[in-house]
Amino acid sequence: MRTPLHFAAAAIALACSGLASAGNLTIESWRVDDKALWEEVLLPAFNKANPGITIKFSPTSPPEYDSALNTRLTAGTAGDLITCRPFDVSLDLAKKGYLEKLNGIPGLKNFPESAQVAWQSDDGKSTHCLPMASVIHGFFYNKKIFADLGLGVPVTEADFFAALEKIKAAGKATPLAIGTADQWETNQIVFTGIGPNHWKGEEGRKGIISGKKKFTDPEFVSTWETMAKWAPYMSKGYQAQTYGDSQNLFGSGRAAIYPTGSWDISYFEQNSKVDFGAFKPPVQKAGDPCYISDHTDIGMGINSKSKNKADAQVFLNWLASKEFADLYTNKATGFFSLSSHAIEVKNPVAKEMIGWRNQCKSTIRLNAQIMNRGTPSMENELWNVSSQVMNLKMAPKDAAQQIQAGFAKWYTPAK
Incomplete structure:
Protein backbone atom coordinates (compact mmCIF):
# COMPACT_ATOMS: atom_id res chain seq x y z
CA MET A 1 0.00 0.00 0.00
CA ARG A 2 1.21 3.50 -0.73
CA THR A 3 -0.54 5.06 2.29
CA PRO A 4 -0.02 4.36 6.00
CA LEU A 5 -2.93 2.66 7.76
CA HIS A 6 -4.14 5.77 9.53
CA PHE A 7 -4.50 7.69 6.27
CA ALA A 8 -6.21 4.75 4.57
CA ALA A 9 -8.58 4.30 7.49
CA ALA A 10 -9.47 7.97 7.45
CA ALA A 11 -10.23 7.82 3.75
CA ILE A 12 -12.44 4.75 4.17
CA ALA A 13 -14.33 6.33 7.05
CA LEU A 14 -14.97 9.46 5.06
CA ALA A 15 -16.12 7.49 2.04
CA CYS A 16 -18.52 5.43 4.13
CA SER A 17 -20.01 8.55 5.64
CA GLY A 18 -20.73 9.92 2.18
CA LEU A 19 -18.40 12.89 2.68
CA ALA A 20 -15.59 11.83 0.37
CA SER A 21 -15.09 13.60 -2.92
CA ALA A 22 -12.84 11.10 -4.64
CA GLY A 23 -10.35 12.48 -7.11
CA ASN A 24 -11.00 16.20 -6.49
CA LEU A 25 -8.54 18.37 -4.57
CA THR A 26 -8.00 22.10 -4.13
CA ILE A 27 -4.69 23.78 -3.22
CA GLU A 28 -4.70 26.88 -1.04
CA SER A 29 -1.67 29.14 -1.67
CA TRP A 30 -0.39 32.70 -1.49
CA ARG A 31 1.79 32.25 -4.58
CA VAL A 32 -0.45 33.94 -7.14
CA ASP A 33 2.54 34.36 -9.46
CA ASP A 34 2.88 30.57 -9.63
CA LYS A 35 -0.61 29.96 -11.05
CA ALA A 36 0.59 29.32 -14.60
CA LEU A 37 3.43 27.13 -13.33
CA TRP A 38 1.01 24.90 -11.44
CA GLU A 39 -1.65 24.79 -14.13
CA GLU A 40 0.64 24.39 -17.15
CA VAL A 41 3.60 22.41 -15.79
CA LEU A 42 3.32 20.89 -12.32
CA LEU A 43 -0.25 19.59 -12.23
CA PRO A 44 -0.11 18.11 -15.78
CA ALA A 45 3.08 16.28 -14.75
CA PHE A 46 1.34 14.90 -11.67
CA ASN A 47 -1.70 13.85 -13.70
CA LYS A 48 0.39 11.77 -16.09
CA ALA A 49 1.04 9.34 -13.25
CA ASN A 50 -2.24 9.97 -11.43
CA PRO A 51 -4.95 10.54 -14.06
CA GLY A 52 -7.80 9.89 -11.63
CA ILE A 53 -7.03 12.85 -9.37
CA THR A 54 -8.16 16.35 -10.37
CA ILE A 55 -6.44 19.25 -8.62
CA LYS A 56 -7.36 22.94 -8.70
CA PHE A 57 -4.77 25.55 -7.74
CA SER A 58 -6.64 28.35 -5.97
CA PRO A 59 -4.30 31.10 -4.71
CA THR A 60 -5.10 34.14 -2.56
CA SER A 61 -3.01 37.32 -2.78
CA PRO A 62 -0.15 37.26 -0.24
CA PRO A 63 -1.35 40.10 2.04
CA GLU A 64 -4.78 38.46 2.48
CA TYR A 65 -3.71 34.82 2.49
CA ASP A 66 -3.21 34.21 6.22
CA SER A 67 -6.46 35.83 7.36
CA ALA A 68 -8.53 34.44 4.47
CA LEU A 69 -7.17 30.95 5.01
CA ASN A 70 -7.94 31.11 8.74
CA THR A 71 -11.49 32.19 7.95
CA ARG A 72 -12.01 29.32 5.51
CA LEU A 73 -10.45 26.77 7.85
CA THR A 74 -12.69 27.94 10.70
CA ALA A 75 -15.76 27.73 8.45
CA GLY A 76 -14.76 24.32 7.09
CA THR A 77 -14.58 25.62 3.50
CA ALA A 78 -10.80 25.59 2.96
CA GLY A 79 -9.13 23.51 0.29
CA ASP A 80 -7.72 20.03 0.80
CA LEU A 81 -4.08 21.05 0.47
CA ILE A 82 -2.65 23.98 2.42
CA THR A 83 0.48 25.77 1.24
CA CYS A 84 2.44 26.37 4.43
CA ARG A 85 4.52 29.32 5.49
CA PRO A 86 7.53 28.36 7.63
CA PHE A 87 7.52 28.16 11.42
CA ASP A 88 4.98 29.95 13.61
CA VAL A 89 2.19 30.72 11.13
CA SER A 90 1.81 27.06 10.15
CA LEU A 91 2.61 25.81 13.64
CA ASP A 92 -0.32 27.86 14.91
CA LEU A 93 -2.62 26.17 12.37
CA ALA A 94 -1.32 22.78 13.48
CA LYS A 95 -1.92 23.60 17.15
CA LYS A 96 -5.51 24.54 16.31
CA GLY A 97 -5.96 21.16 14.66
CA TYR A 98 -6.33 22.46 11.12
CA LEU A 99 -3.38 20.52 9.67
CA GLU A 100 -3.16 16.74 9.51
CA LYS A 101 -0.14 15.18 11.19
CA LEU A 102 2.17 13.78 8.52
CA ASN A 103 4.34 11.60 10.73
CA GLY A 104 5.28 8.45 8.86
CA ILE A 105 4.30 9.41 5.31
CA PRO A 106 6.83 7.95 2.84
CA GLY A 107 7.73 11.28 1.20
CA LEU A 108 9.31 12.74 4.35
CA LYS A 109 12.17 10.26 4.03
CA ASN A 110 13.41 12.32 1.07
CA PHE A 111 14.12 15.39 3.21
CA PRO A 112 16.93 15.96 5.72
CA GLU A 113 15.94 16.89 9.26
CA SER A 114 17.16 20.45 8.71
CA ALA A 115 14.56 20.88 5.97
CA GLN A 116 11.71 19.62 8.13
CA VAL A 117 12.25 21.82 11.19
CA ALA A 118 10.25 24.74 9.74
CA TRP A 119 7.11 22.62 9.77
CA GLN A 120 7.45 20.66 12.98
CA SER A 121 6.45 21.08 16.60
CA ASP A 122 9.12 22.70 18.77
CA ASP A 123 10.20 19.29 20.08
CA GLY A 124 10.48 17.91 16.53
CA LYS A 125 8.16 15.00 17.28
CA SER A 126 5.32 16.03 14.98
CA THR A 127 5.44 17.19 11.34
CA HIS A 128 2.49 19.05 9.86
CA CYS A 129 3.73 20.12 6.40
CA LEU A 130 5.97 18.57 3.77
CA PRO A 131 8.97 20.79 2.86
CA MET A 132 8.96 22.12 -0.70
CA ALA A 133 11.56 24.80 -1.33
CA SER A 134 14.03 27.29 0.10
CA VAL A 135 15.71 30.51 -0.97
CA ASP A 294 19.40 28.52 2.94
CA HIS A 295 16.05 29.63 4.27
CA THR A 296 13.06 27.32 4.33
CA ASP A 297 10.37 29.18 2.40
CA ILE A 298 7.40 27.02 1.44
CA GLY A 299 5.78 23.69 2.36
CA MET A 300 2.50 21.83 1.82
CA GLY A 301 0.10 20.27 4.31
CA ILE A 302 -3.26 18.51 4.36
CA ASN A 303 -6.41 20.13 5.73
CA SER A 304 -7.48 17.95 8.66
CA LYS A 305 -11.09 18.38 7.49
CA SER A 306 -10.36 17.39 3.90
CA LYS A 307 -12.89 14.97 2.42
CA ASN A 308 -10.17 13.25 0.43
CA LYS A 309 -7.08 12.76 2.58
CA ALA A 310 -5.94 9.63 0.75
CA ASP A 311 -5.54 11.41 -2.59
CA ALA A 312 -4.08 14.45 -0.82
CA GLN A 313 -1.36 12.20 0.56
CA VAL A 314 -0.70 10.76 -2.89
CA PHE A 315 -0.08 14.32 -4.03
CA LEU A 316 2.24 15.09 -1.11
CA ASN A 317 4.31 12.04 -1.88
CA TRP A 318 4.62 13.26 -5.46
CA LEU A 319 5.84 16.62 -4.11
CA ALA A 320 8.61 14.61 -2.44
CA SER A 321 9.67 13.01 -5.73
CA LYS A 322 12.72 13.76 -7.86
CA GLU A 323 10.38 14.72 -10.72
CA PHE A 324 8.83 17.53 -8.71
CA ALA A 325 12.21 18.64 -7.33
CA ASP A 326 13.55 18.96 -10.87
CA LEU A 327 10.49 20.74 -12.27
CA TYR A 328 10.06 23.21 -9.41
CA THR A 329 13.74 24.12 -9.08
CA ASN A 330 14.11 24.71 -12.82
CA LYS A 331 10.75 26.38 -13.47
CA ALA A 332 10.41 28.47 -10.28
CA THR A 333 13.93 29.83 -10.74
CA GLY A 334 15.56 30.82 -7.46
CA PHE A 335 13.40 28.53 -5.34
CA PHE A 336 15.31 25.35 -4.58
CA SER A 337 13.84 21.99 -3.69
CA LEU A 338 14.59 21.00 -0.11
CA SER A 339 14.68 17.29 -0.94
CA SER A 340 17.87 15.24 -0.99
CA HIS A 341 17.45 14.34 -4.68
CA ALA A 342 20.37 15.19 -6.96
CA ILE A 343 19.04 17.38 -9.75
CA GLU A 344 20.57 19.31 -12.63
CA VAL A 345 19.91 23.03 -12.32
CA LYS A 346 19.85 24.74 -15.71
CA ASN A 347 19.93 28.46 -14.88
CA PRO A 348 23.62 29.39 -14.40
CA VAL A 349 23.08 31.78 -11.47
CA ALA A 350 20.72 29.37 -9.73
CA LYS A 351 23.22 26.56 -10.37
CA GLU A 352 25.97 28.63 -8.77
CA MET A 353 23.87 29.37 -5.70
CA ILE A 354 22.55 25.86 -5.09
CA GLY A 355 26.14 24.64 -5.47
CA TRP A 356 27.01 26.53 -2.27
CA ARG A 357 25.20 23.79 -0.35
CA ASN A 358 28.13 21.53 -1.19
CA GLN A 359 30.72 24.12 -0.14
CA CYS A 360 29.19 25.62 3.01
CA LYS A 361 27.06 24.65 5.97
CA SER A 362 23.43 25.75 5.71
CA THR A 363 21.42 27.65 8.28
CA ILE A 364 18.17 29.63 8.26
Whole structure:
Protein backbone atom coordinates (compact mmCIF):
# COMPACT_ATOMS: atom_id res chain seq x y z
CA MET A 1 0.00 0.00 0.00
CA ARG A 2 1.21 3.50 -0.73
CA THR A 3 -0.54 5.06 2.29
CA PRO A 4 -0.02 4.36 6.00
CA LEU A 5 -2.93 2.66 7.76
CA HIS A 6 -4.14 5.77 9.53
CA PHE A 7 -4.50 7.69 6.27
CA ALA A 8 -6.21 4.75 4.57
CA ALA A 9 -8.58 4.30 7.49
CA ALA A 10 -9.47 7.97 7.45
CA ALA A 11 -10.23 7.82 3.75
CA ILE A 12 -12.44 4.75 4.17
CA ALA A 13 -14.33 6.33 7.05
CA LEU A 14 -14.97 9.46 5.06
CA ALA A 15 -16.12 7.49 2.04
CA CYS A 16 -18.52 5.43 4.13
CA SER A 17 -20.01 8.55 5.64
CA GLY A 18 -20.73 9.92 2.18
CA LEU A 19 -18.40 12.89 2.68
CA ALA A 20 -15.59 11.83 0.37
CA SER A 21 -15.09 13.60 -2.92
CA ALA A 22 -12.84 11.10 -4.64
CA GLY A 23 -10.35 12.48 -7.11
CA ASN A 24 -11.00 16.20 -6.49
CA LEU A 25 -8.54 18.37 -4.57
CA THR A 26 -8.00 22.10 -4.13
CA ILE A 27 -4.69 23.78 -3.22
CA GLU A 28 -4.70 26.88 -1.04
CA SER A 29 -1.67 29.14 -1.67
CA TRP A 30 -0.39 32.70 -1.49
CA ARG A 31 1.79 32.25 -4.58
CA VAL A 32 -0.45 33.94 -7.14
CA ASP A 33 2.54 34.36 -9.46
CA ASP A 34 2.88 30.57 -9.63
CA LYS A 35 -0.61 29.96 -11.05
CA ALA A 36 0.59 29.32 -14.60
CA LEU A 37 3.43 27.13 -13.33
CA TRP A 38 1.01 24.90 -11.44
CA GLU A 39 -1.65 24.79 -14.13
CA GLU A 40 0.64 24.39 -17.15
CA VAL A 41 3.60 22.41 -15.79
CA LEU A 42 3.32 20.89 -12.32
CA LEU A 43 -0.25 19.59 -12.23
CA PRO A 44 -0.11 18.11 -15.78
CA ALA A 45 3.08 16.28 -14.75
CA PHE A 46 1.34 14.90 -11.67
CA ASN A 47 -1.70 13.85 -13.70
CA LYS A 48 0.39 11.77 -16.09
CA ALA A 49 1.04 9.34 -13.25
CA ASN A 50 -2.24 9.97 -11.43
CA PRO A 51 -4.95 10.54 -14.06
CA GLY A 52 -7.80 9.89 -11.63
CA ILE A 53 -7.03 12.85 -9.37
CA THR A 54 -8.16 16.35 -10.37
CA ILE A 55 -6.44 19.25 -8.62
CA LYS A 56 -7.36 22.94 -8.70
CA PHE A 57 -4.77 25.55 -7.74
CA SER A 58 -6.64 28.35 -5.97
CA PRO A 59 -4.30 31.10 -4.71
CA THR A 60 -5.10 34.14 -2.56
CA SER A 61 -3.01 37.32 -2.78
CA PRO A 62 -0.15 37.26 -0.24
CA PRO A 63 -1.35 40.10 2.04
CA GLU A 64 -4.78 38.46 2.48
CA TYR A 65 -3.71 34.82 2.49
CA ASP A 66 -3.21 34.21 6.22
CA SER A 67 -6.46 35.83 7.36
CA ALA A 68 -8.53 34.44 4.47
CA LEU A 69 -7.17 30.95 5.01
CA ASN A 70 -7.94 31.11 8.74
CA THR A 71 -11.49 32.19 7.95
CA ARG A 72 -12.01 29.32 5.51
CA LEU A 73 -10.45 26.77 7.85
CA THR A 74 -12.69 27.94 10.70
CA ALA A 75 -15.76 27.73 8.45
CA GLY A 76 -14.76 24.32 7.09
CA THR A 77 -14.58 25.62 3.50
CA ALA A 78 -10.80 25.59 2.96
CA GLY A 79 -9.13 23.51 0.29
CA ASP A 80 -7.72 20.03 0.80
CA LEU A 81 -4.08 21.05 0.47
CA ILE A 82 -2.65 23.98 2.42
CA THR A 83 0.48 25.77 1.24
CA CYS A 84 2.44 26.37 4.43
CA ARG A 85 4.52 29.32 5.49
CA PRO A 86 7.53 28.36 7.63
CA PHE A 87 7.52 28.16 11.42
CA ASP A 88 4.98 29.95 13.61
CA VAL A 89 2.19 30.72 11.13
CA SER A 90 1.81 27.06 10.15
CA LEU A 91 2.61 25.81 13.64
CA ASP A 92 -0.32 27.86 14.91
CA LEU A 93 -2.62 26.17 12.37
CA ALA A 94 -1.32 22.78 13.48
CA LYS A 95 -1.92 23.60 17.15
CA LYS A 96 -5.51 24.54 16.31
CA GLY A 97 -5.96 21.16 14.66
CA TYR A 98 -6.33 22.46 11.12
CA LEU A 99 -3.38 20.52 9.67
CA GLU A 100 -3.16 16.74 9.51
CA LYS A 101 -0.14 15.18 11.19
CA LEU A 102 2.17 13.78 8.52
CA ASN A 103 4.34 11.60 10.73
CA GLY A 104 5.28 8.45 8.86
CA ILE A 105 4.30 9.41 5.31
CA PRO A 106 6.83 7.95 2.84
CA GLY A 107 7.73 11.28 1.20
CA LEU A 108 9.31 12.74 4.35
CA LYS A 109 12.17 10.26 4.03
CA ASN A 110 13.41 12.32 1.07
CA PHE A 111 14.12 15.39 3.21
CA PRO A 112 16.93 15.96 5.72
CA GLU A 113 15.94 16.89 9.26
CA SER A 114 17.16 20.45 8.71
CA ALA A 115 14.56 20.88 5.97
CA GLN A 116 11.71 19.62 8.13
CA VAL A 117 12.25 21.82 11.19
CA ALA A 118 10.25 24.74 9.74
CA TRP A 119 7.11 22.62 9.77
CA GLN A 120 7.45 20.66 12.98
CA SER A 121 6.45 21.08 16.60
CA ASP A 122 9.12 22.70 18.77
CA ASP A 123 10.20 19.29 20.08
CA GLY A 124 10.48 17.91 16.53
CA LYS A 125 8.16 15.00 17.28
CA SER A 126 5.32 16.03 14.98
CA THR A 127 5.44 17.19 11.34
CA HIS A 128 2.49 19.05 9.86
CA CYS A 129 3.73 20.12 6.40
CA LEU A 130 5.97 18.57 3.77
CA PRO A 131 8.97 20.79 2.86
CA MET A 132 8.96 22.12 -0.70
CA ALA A 133 11.56 24.80 -1.33
CA SER A 134 14.03 27.29 0.10
CA VAL A 135 15.71 30.51 -0.97
CA ILE A 136 19.44 31.16 -0.65
CA HIS A 137 21.02 34.50 0.33
CA GLY A 138 24.04 35.98 -1.39
CA PHE A 139 25.20 38.74 -3.73
CA PHE A 140 24.71 39.40 -7.44
CA TYR A 141 27.48 41.23 -9.30
CA ASN A 142 27.69 42.97 -12.67
CA LYS A 143 30.17 40.92 -14.69
CA LYS A 144 31.08 43.76 -17.06
CA ILE A 145 31.91 46.20 -14.27
CA PHE A 146 34.02 43.55 -12.53
CA ALA A 147 35.84 42.70 -15.77
CA ASP A 148 36.49 46.36 -16.65
CA LEU A 149 38.04 46.95 -13.23
CA GLY A 150 39.92 43.66 -13.13
CA LEU A 151 38.06 42.49 -10.05
CA GLY A 152 37.82 38.91 -8.89
CA VAL A 153 34.87 37.50 -6.99
CA PRO A 154 35.32 38.35 -3.28
CA VAL A 155 36.00 35.44 -0.94
CA THR A 156 36.87 37.23 2.31
CA GLU A 157 35.50 40.42 3.85
CA ALA A 158 38.84 42.08 3.06
CA ASP A 159 38.36 41.14 -0.61
CA PHE A 160 34.81 42.49 -0.48
CA PHE A 161 35.75 45.91 0.87
CA ALA A 162 38.76 46.16 -1.43
CA ALA A 163 36.43 45.59 -4.39
CA LEU A 164 33.97 48.19 -3.08
CA GLU A 165 36.79 50.72 -2.69
CA LYS A 166 38.02 50.15 -6.23
CA ILE A 167 34.51 50.48 -7.66
CA LYS A 168 33.95 53.68 -5.71
CA ALA A 169 37.29 55.13 -6.83
CA ALA A 170 36.47 54.42 -10.48
CA GLY A 171 33.37 56.60 -10.07
CA LYS A 172 31.34 54.98 -12.82
CA ALA A 173 28.92 52.86 -10.77
CA THR A 174 27.41 52.67 -7.31
CA PRO A 175 29.31 49.95 -5.43
CA LEU A 176 26.34 48.59 -3.47
CA ALA A 177 22.71 48.65 -4.61
CA ILE A 178 20.78 48.60 -1.36
CA GLY A 179 18.77 51.15 0.61
CA THR A 180 17.21 51.35 4.04
CA ALA A 181 13.82 52.97 3.36
CA ASP A 182 11.88 49.71 3.53
CA GLN A 183 14.00 48.42 6.44
CA TRP A 184 13.22 44.71 5.93
CA GLU A 185 16.20 44.20 3.60
CA THR A 186 18.62 45.29 6.33
CA ASN A 187 17.53 42.30 8.39
CA GLN A 188 16.22 39.63 6.01
CA ILE A 189 18.94 40.16 3.39
CA VAL A 190 21.93 41.77 5.10
CA PHE A 191 21.99 40.81 8.80
CA THR A 192 20.79 37.24 8.32
CA GLY A 193 22.71 36.90 5.05
CA ILE A 194 26.24 37.85 6.12
CA GLY A 195 25.78 37.02 9.82
CA PRO A 196 26.08 33.21 9.66
CA ASN A 197 29.78 33.55 8.77
CA HIS A 198 30.17 35.46 12.05
CA TRP A 199 28.04 33.35 14.40
CA LYS A 200 28.78 29.99 12.71
CA GLY A 201 25.32 29.32 11.37
CA GLU A 202 23.29 26.85 13.37
CA GLU A 203 25.73 27.00 16.28
CA GLY A 204 24.92 30.65 16.85
CA ARG A 205 21.20 30.38 16.06
CA LYS A 206 20.64 27.46 18.41
CA GLY A 207 22.87 29.11 21.00
CA ILE A 208 20.54 32.12 21.10
CA ILE A 209 17.48 29.86 21.47
CA SER A 210 19.07 27.85 24.27
CA GLY A 211 20.25 30.96 26.11
CA LYS A 212 23.90 29.89 25.89
CA LYS A 213 24.59 32.86 23.62
CA LYS A 214 23.42 36.46 23.67
CA PHE A 215 23.10 39.09 20.96
CA THR A 216 25.69 41.11 22.86
CA ASP A 217 28.30 38.41 22.20
CA PRO A 218 31.13 39.46 19.83
CA GLU A 219 29.98 37.35 16.85
CA PHE A 220 26.63 39.18 16.67
CA VAL A 221 28.01 42.65 17.38
CA SER A 222 30.64 42.15 14.66
CA THR A 223 27.90 41.49 12.11
CA TRP A 224 26.38 44.93 12.75
CA GLU A 225 29.89 46.43 12.71
CA THR A 226 30.42 45.02 9.22
CA MET A 227 27.04 46.37 8.09
CA ALA A 228 27.95 49.86 9.28
CA LYS A 229 31.03 49.74 7.05
CA TRP A 230 28.78 49.43 4.00
CA ALA A 231 27.44 52.99 4.29
CA PRO A 232 30.20 54.78 2.29
CA TYR A 233 29.58 52.48 -0.67
CA MET A 234 25.81 52.90 -0.95
CA SER A 235 24.02 55.49 -3.10
CA LYS A 236 23.77 59.10 -2.06
CA GLY A 237 20.45 59.33 -0.25
CA TYR A 238 20.25 55.57 0.29
CA GLN A 239 18.16 56.22 3.39
CA ALA A 240 15.23 56.98 1.04
CA GLN A 241 16.03 54.15 -1.38
CA THR A 242 13.40 51.39 -1.58
CA TYR A 243 13.79 47.75 -2.56
CA GLY A 244 12.38 48.57 -5.99
CA ASP A 245 14.87 51.42 -6.36
CA SER A 246 17.71 48.99 -5.63
CA GLN A 247 16.41 46.55 -8.22
CA ASN A 248 16.29 49.34 -10.81
CA LEU A 249 19.77 50.55 -9.88
CA PHE A 250 21.36 47.15 -10.40
CA GLY A 251 19.12 46.10 -13.27
CA SER A 252 19.99 49.25 -15.24
CA GLY A 253 23.71 48.54 -14.94
CA ARG A 254 24.37 51.51 -12.65
CA ALA A 255 25.48 49.43 -9.64
CA ALA A 256 28.16 46.78 -9.31
CA ILE A 257 26.94 44.60 -6.41
CA TYR A 258 23.42 43.78 -5.26
CA PRO A 259 22.88 42.05 -1.88
CA THR A 260 19.88 39.78 -2.33
CA GLY A 261 18.47 36.29 -2.37
CA SER A 262 17.90 33.72 -5.08
CA TRP A 263 14.26 34.84 -5.46
CA ASP A 264 15.52 37.84 -7.45
CA ILE A 265 17.10 35.75 -10.22
CA SER A 266 13.91 35.55 -12.25
CA TYR A 267 13.24 39.28 -11.79
CA PHE A 268 16.52 40.27 -13.44
CA GLU A 269 16.23 37.56 -16.08
CA GLN A 270 12.91 39.10 -17.12
CA ASN A 271 13.52 42.80 -16.49
CA SER A 272 17.19 43.44 -17.17
CA LYS A 273 19.85 42.86 -19.81
CA VAL A 274 22.68 43.00 -17.27
CA ASP A 275 24.99 39.98 -17.38
CA PHE A 276 25.25 39.06 -13.72
CA GLY A 277 26.73 36.35 -11.56
CA ALA A 278 26.47 35.46 -7.89
CA PHE A 279 28.91 35.08 -5.01
CA LYS A 280 28.29 33.77 -1.52
CA PRO A 281 28.63 35.92 1.61
CA PRO A 282 32.35 36.50 2.23
CA VAL A 283 34.02 34.78 5.17
CA GLN A 284 35.76 36.88 7.79
CA LYS A 285 39.24 35.69 6.92
CA ALA A 286 40.91 33.26 4.52
CA GLY A 287 40.48 29.63 5.49
CA ASP A 288 37.35 30.14 7.59
CA PRO A 289 34.52 27.66 6.96
CA CYS A 290 31.59 29.26 5.14
CA TYR A 291 27.92 29.34 6.09
CA ILE A 292 24.91 30.26 3.97
CA SER A 293 21.36 31.22 4.80
CA ASP A 294 19.40 28.52 2.94
CA HIS A 295 16.05 29.63 4.27
CA THR A 296 13.06 27.32 4.33
CA ASP A 297 10.37 29.18 2.40
CA ILE A 298 7.40 27.02 1.44
CA GLY A 299 5.78 23.69 2.36
CA MET A 300 2.50 21.83 1.82
CA GLY A 301 0.10 20.27 4.31
CA ILE A 302 -3.26 18.51 4.36
CA ASN A 303 -6.41 20.13 5.73
CA SER A 304 -7.48 17.95 8.66
CA LYS A 305 -11.09 18.38 7.49
CA SER A 306 -10.36 17.39 3.90
CA LYS A 307 -12.89 14.97 2.42
CA ASN A 308 -10.17 13.25 0.43
CA LYS A 309 -7.08 12.76 2.58
CA ALA A 310 -5.94 9.63 0.75
CA ASP A 311 -5.54 11.41 -2.59
CA ALA A 312 -4.08 14.45 -0.82
CA GLN A 313 -1.36 12.20 0.56
CA VAL A 314 -0.70 10.76 -2.89
CA PHE A 315 -0.08 14.32 -4.03
CA LEU A 316 2.24 15.09 -1.11
CA ASN A 317 4.31 12.04 -1.88
CA TRP A 318 4.62 13.26 -5.46
CA LEU A 319 5.84 16.62 -4.11
CA ALA A 320 8.61 14.61 -2.44
CA SER A 321 9.67 13.01 -5.73
CA LYS A 322 12.72 13.76 -7.86
CA GLU A 323 10.38 14.72 -10.72
CA PHE A 324 8.83 17.53 -8.71
CA ALA A 325 12.21 18.64 -7.33
CA ASP A 326 13.55 18.96 -10.87
CA LEU A 327 10.49 20.74 -12.27
CA TYR A 328 10.06 23.21 -9.41
CA THR A 329 13.74 24.12 -9.08
CA ASN A 330 14.11 24.71 -12.82
CA LYS A 331 10.75 26.38 -13.47
CA ALA A 332 10.41 28.47 -10.28
CA THR A 333 13.93 29.83 -10.74
CA GLY A 334 15.56 30.82 -7.46
CA PHE A 335 13.40 28.53 -5.34
CA PHE A 336 15.31 25.35 -4.58
CA SER A 337 13.84 21.99 -3.69
CA LEU A 338 14.59 21.00 -0.11
CA SER A 339 14.68 17.29 -0.94
CA SER A 340 17.87 15.24 -0.99
CA HIS A 341 17.45 14.34 -4.68
CA ALA A 342 20.37 15.19 -6.96
CA ILE A 343 19.04 17.38 -9.75
CA GLU A 344 20.57 19.31 -12.63
CA VAL A 345 19.91 23.03 -12.32
CA LYS A 346 19.85 24.74 -15.71
CA ASN A 347 19.93 28.46 -14.88
CA PRO A 348 23.62 29.39 -14.40
CA VAL A 349 23.08 31.78 -11.47
CA ALA A 350 20.72 29.37 -9.73
CA LYS A 351 23.22 26.56 -10.37
CA GLU A 352 25.97 28.63 -8.77
CA MET A 353 23.87 29.37 -5.70
CA ILE A 354 22.55 25.86 -5.09
CA GLY A 355 26.14 24.64 -5.47
CA TRP A 356 27.01 26.53 -2.27
CA ARG A 357 25.20 23.79 -0.35
CA ASN A 358 28.13 21.53 -1.19
CA GLN A 359 30.72 24.12 -0.14
CA CYS A 360 29.19 25.62 3.01
CA LYS A 361 27.06 24.65 5.97
CA SER A 362 23.43 25.75 5.71
CA THR A 363 21.42 27.65 8.28
CA ILE A 364 18.17 29.63 8.26
CA ARG A 365 17.26 33.21 9.08
CA LEU A 366 18.38 33.76 12.64
CA ASN A 367 15.10 34.74 14.27
CA ALA A 368 12.74 32.57 12.20
CA GLN A 369 12.19 29.92 14.87
CA ILE A 370 10.69 30.75 18.31
CA MET A 371 12.24 34.23 18.59
CA ASN A 372 9.35 36.14 17.00
CA ARG A 373 6.67 35.02 19.46
CA GLY A 374 6.88 37.70 22.11
CA THR A 375 6.67 41.44 22.63
CA PRO A 376 8.54 43.42 21.46
CA SER A 377 8.51 41.67 18.09
CA MET A 378 12.09 40.67 17.31
CA GLU A 379 11.43 40.82 13.56
CA ASN A 380 10.30 44.44 13.76
CA GLU A 381 13.09 45.29 16.20
CA LEU A 382 15.72 43.81 13.87
CA TRP A 383 14.34 45.83 10.96
CA ASN A 384 14.62 48.95 13.11
CA VAL A 385 18.07 48.54 14.63
CA SER A 386 19.69 47.11 11.48
CA SER A 387 18.49 50.02 9.36
CA GLN A 388 19.66 52.49 12.01
CA VAL A 389 23.09 50.84 12.08
CA MET A 390 23.38 51.11 8.29
CA ASN A 391 22.15 54.70 8.50
CA LEU A 392 24.98 55.32 11.04
CA LYS A 393 22.37 56.46 13.58
CA MET A 394 22.98 53.60 16.06
CA ALA A 395 26.18 51.98 17.27
CA PRO A 396 26.42 48.21 16.68
CA LYS A 397 26.83 47.51 20.40
CA ASP A 398 23.66 49.52 21.12
CA ALA A 399 21.76 47.56 18.50
CA ALA A 400 22.87 44.33 20.16
CA GLN A 401 21.86 45.56 23.60
CA GLN A 402 18.40 46.64 22.39
CA ILE A 403 17.69 43.29 20.74
CA GLN A 404 18.93 41.31 23.74
CA ALA A 405 16.98 43.44 26.23
CA GLY A 406 13.77 43.08 24.24
CA PHE A 407 14.23 39.32 23.93
CA ALA A 408 14.90 38.96 27.67
CA LYS A 409 11.61 40.68 28.49
CA TRP A 410 9.60 37.63 27.46
CA TYR A 411 11.98 34.72 26.75
CA THR A 412 13.22 33.07 29.95
CA PRO A 413 16.45 31.51 28.53
CA ALA A 414 17.53 34.98 27.38
CA LYS A 415 17.33 36.54 30.84
